[in-house]
Amino acid sequence: MEYSDHFVYRGNQLYAEDCSVADLAKKYGTPLYIYSHDSLKQAFLNYDTNLAVPHTICYSVKANSNLAVLQLMASLGSGFDIVSKGELARVVAAGGDPSKVVYSGVGKRDDEIRYALEKGIYCFNAESKMELKTISDVAVSMNLKAPVALRVNPDVDPHTHHHIATGLKTSKFGVAWEDVLNVYEYASSLPGLQIKGVDCHIGSQIASLSPFAEMAEKIRTLAVTLKERYGIEFIDVGGGLGINYDNDGVPATADYMKLLESYFKDLGLRLVLEPGRSVVGNAGILVTRVQYLKQGASNFIIVDAGMNDMIRPALYSAWMNISEVDRSGASSAVKSTVVGPICESSDKLGEDRLLAVKQGDLLVQFSAGAYGFSMSSNYNSRPRAAEVMVKGDRDFEIRTRETVEDLWRGEHLL
Numbered sequence: 569m570e571y572s573d574h575f576v577y578r579g580n581q582l583y584a585e586d587c588s589v590a591d592l593a594k595k596y597g598t599p600l601y602i603y604s605h606d607s608l609k610q611a612f613l614n615y616d617t618n619l620a621v622p623h624t625i626c627y628s629v630k631a632n633s634n635l636a637v638l639q640l641m642a643s644l645g646s647g648f649d650i651v652s653k654g655e656l657a658r659v660v661a662a663g664g665d666p667s668k669v670v671y672s673g674v675g676k677r678d679d680e681i682r683y684a685l686e687k688g689i690y691c692f693n694a695e696s697k698m699e700l701k702t703i704s705d706v707a708v709s710m711n712l713k714a715p716v717a718l719r720v721n722p723d724v725d726p727h728t729h730h731h732i733a734t735g736l737k738t739s740k741f742g743v744a745w746e747d748v749l750n751v752y753e754y755a756s757s758l759p760g761l762q763i764k765g766v767d768c769h770i771g772s773q774i775a776s777l778s779p780f781a782e783m784a785e786k787i788r789t790l791a792v793t794l795k796e797r798y799g800i801e802f803i804d805v806g807g808g809l810g811i812n813y814d815n816d817g818v819p820a821t822a823d824y825m826k827l828l829e830s831y832f833k834d835l836g837l838r839l840v841l842e843p844g845r846s847v848v849g850n851a852g853i854l855v856t857r858v859q860y861l862k863q864g865a866s867n868f869i870i871v872d873a874g875m876n877d878m879i880r881p882a883l884y885s886a887w888m889n890i891s892e893v894d895r896s897g898a899s900s901a902v903k904s905t906v907v908g909p910i911c912e913s914s915d916k917l918g919e920d921r922l923l924a925v926k927q928g929d930l931l932v933q934f935s936a937g938a939y940g941f942s943m944s945s946n947y948n949s950r951p952r953a954a955e956v957m958v959k960g961d962r963d964f965e966i967r968t969r970e971t972v973e974d975l976w977r978g979e980h981l982l
């Protein structure tokens with residue numbers, strides 16, 4: 569199965585655009601993240617060019633925050649959805665435009681709010697009365713009015729993994745639906761705020777359009793009221809579509825854009841979208857080398873990428889496709905469990921996979937561009953992987969592999 573036009577087998581060899589993945593692994597070592605420039609660009613344009621309503625696509629930085637990825641997005645005209653001062657600083661360092669930044673998250677600190685106001689972001693998506701008060705106080709102390717939207721919780725079931733469902737009543741996110749108008753009224757009474765929009769985000773890896781339709785229906789009605797009362801100028805519909813990890817059959821981006829048009833075209837409001845996974849997910853792969861083979865309860869393939877490099881299978885029981893970089897031995901494949909070197913039983917990249925490998929061979933995990941490197945850690949004191957972006961037959965090292973000395977940068981002996 570192929571996930572992108574940009575990671576394809578030529579004969580038995582996997583290519584990233586026009587670069588041999590085996591050659592890249594030799595040049596940069598493993599574990600190695602590889603991203604395709606054109607795949608990233610195409611996925612962004614699938615949103616930007618298919619939506620016939622005034623809009624800003626705010627790429628969600630958390631999915632993959634490498635500076636070169638942000639730089640590419642900025643060059644395509646993208647705005648950014650951020651959740652911390654660190655993410656905003658990355659956007660600025662990558663040449664992104666702060667006036668196209670929306671700031672999400674339930675726990676913004678004073679210093680983060682101040683920094684965002686200094687940079688002149690487009691809007692804060694606030695989630696509680698206390699947060700509104702804090703944003704107002706900081707703005708007043710700077711003689712400014714802070715642009716705000718309320719993240720509302722429309723109580724829609726996104727039918728996704730419970731760790732990444734955010735729009736249910738029981739979630740910590742957003743303002744409860746029945747309180748929304750009261751909280752807007754409160755916001756309008758605060759001296760440091762300027763009400764600009766309404767925001768929601770119901771979850772991630774959503775594999776059908778129906779939860780989005782349910783959300784759009786509710787938000788549309790609310791937005792009409794808010795436009796009348798407060799003259800709001802935008803509706804932020806949150807994150808994007810899920811992606812194919814298996815043959816999940818997710819809808820085409822263009823169809824989601826048509827759905828948004830059908831609900832929002834006549835309102836005279838700007839749409840803001842915050843897609844992350846669907847922009848970078850299938851534009852990236854993780855390449856790892858087989859260290860050992862071991863027979864136990866299963867055929868274990870022990871590789872050099874662990875849950876510190878890719879935590880999605882361990883954290884969300886996520887299924888991600890794994891294949892050989894060189895498929896010439898595929899006919900002798902055996903059912904195997906692919907595990908990393910970390911001292912945790914959950915350190916698995918995949919179970920029950922038909923694979924044919926010997927020591928020293930390379931495996932690839934597809935769909936690894938989103939929430940892969942950005943969630944990686946130094947657990948077990950493992951330096952984080954290198955990241956490379958390919959464009960045609962050229963490769964760019966966009967993050968150097970960490971060294972062992974990097975592991976204790978900032979630590980001090982007594």
Ligand code: LLP
Nearest residue numbers: 628672769772773807808842843844845939
């Ligand atoms: N906007 C907000 C407010 C969000 O919380 C998120 C994701 C997004 C946008 C982007 O959503 P996307 O387009 O990527 O679905 N680590 C998990 C996913 C966590 C999603 C968190 N929020 C995973 O690996 O599946």
